[in-house]
Amino acid sequence: MTELLVLADDLSGAAESAAALRVRGSRRHGPVHVALWPAPAPPGDAVVDLHSRHLPAADVGHRLTEVLHRHQGRTVVTKVDSLLRGNLVPGVRAARKTVLLAPALPVAGRTVREGRLLVEGRPLATTAAWVIEDRPAPDTVADALPGVPTTVLPLALVRSVELRAHLARVDDGTVVICDAETDDDLDRLVTAAPGCALAGSAALVAAVARALPAGTPGPPEPPRDTRNVVVVVGTAEPVAQQQLRELERAGASVVDLPCADVLDGTAAAHLTKATRNPLTVVRLTGRAEGRSLSRALGRVVADAVGPADLVLTGGETARQVLDALGVPSLRIVGQIEHGAVRSETPDGRHVVTRPGSFGGPDSLLTIVRALNPDLLRGTP
Known part of the structure; x- marks a missing residue:
């Protein structure tokens, strides 16, 4: 074929x-x-x-x-x-x-x-x-x-x-x-x-x-140093909000960004300071609709995350963040759970993308544990 x-x-x-x-x-x-x-x-x-x-x-x-x-x-x-x-x-x-x-x-x-x-x-x-x-x-x-x-x-x-x-x-x-x-x-x-x-x-x-002929297994993934993790919940799906609360209970630092501040750019400085924490979750508050919010959120996150690994829920949010970071492609590393795919950018950052509607209550916990288990408090 x-x-x-x-x-x-x-x-x-x-x-x-x-x-x-x-x-x-x-x-x-x-x-x-x-x-x-x-x-x-x-x-x-x-x-x-x-x-x-x-x-x-x-x-x-x-x-x-x-x-x-x-x-x-x-x-x-x-x-x-x-x-x-x-x-x-x-x-x-x-x-x-x-x-x-x-x-x-x-x-x-x-x-x-x-x-x-x-x-x-x-x-x-x-x-x-x-x-x-x-x-x-x-x-x-x-x-x-x-x-x-x-x-x-x-x-x-x-x-x-x-x-x-x-x-x-x-x-x-x-x-x-x-x-x-x-x-x-x-x-x-x-x-x-x-x-x-x-x-x-x-x-x-x-x-x-x-249906394809089985290929030759590739080499195992080389070891890499763990990094801080930033989770961006870019979806209004109720299940994603429940997953966020579970992550907060496990020790994540949750940063609430008002949509109005994201749109006018004033959220960037606050998020830059917050992402110095080892595990940060970005959550939008207030009401705003349309792709202009996703684009603005992408710029804010890209300016603040430094070299941290990323967990991005929602396809539109994920794309806007990666566009703002100048990422042209992703190499697939594997799937952590259904729909939660771990990839690597050309500069070595690991990114997990997942549709906003996917996963059970502990989905984000499972994803973060796969990236850096030391960041979670009181979880196996």
Whole structure:
């Protein structure tokens, strides 16, 4: 198989996909990297964070065209959000052939039945998963693809011996919305679709990785000195706030930054002083919305963190911090827990990215323990 190129619309999803590639087959071409657009992907299996989730469709299309032209000859997989956020249409249209769309993420309780995305068994549109979005959640997966010809591949057919023959009869340009409840379902789809373009969650990327010949294991990670850690909670997800409280109980110094101070730049001096502590958590207070806040937070954090390792929750926050630090790419080190991916910047800093909605109450504790266990008080 040619080198793989995974295109993702946000950084946490890009890192999650890259970690899946690293598990199997990653040493076919060397380490797995995430390139932060407009930086080019290096040779080998790689992921590009297009940073396009909040862009208009036309802008997403232009960015996709540029990236695909730059990386001709690679096998492309389009990573989509498992909650259907972002603009899915340009990615599936760029394929110009039959597209298998499988947004299921079984490990997170996100499945697809009868063409409808379910979250822990409930239709997406009836959950709070889109509460901070600027429009209602789609009722069906097809509703997230306006103007695109679609057909639903029911679960019974996914698990049937007729699957490959059925897919061969689908017209080019059609998006096949795939029911799936398990990783085995996703493995079946990948195996049955050699002539189709693939789009889906990080679980589908993992299925693609499992279909690859096993590569040669790489050398173990060299030892490195531990560093201070700065955790940036850049999400309003309730579970993230609970995780933050657990980290505070374990001895972290929590710095509350009013959104207004972040936007006007006055928060920088306060945070610079606070991050002299070995373990610092940055929490936003007050109300503010929009990407201007994420950009301002990225600048404030980049100016204050020094050489500390970073834990960044929420893909938009993570991308803005790394952009402000001038980071063009990440080398994947491994996955600490599902969705929490440890990477290394070109200058040796370790960064853990994780979607804001992921993880149990002790998720941030687990991540910090992996980076530097000596920073936590009273934890095993």
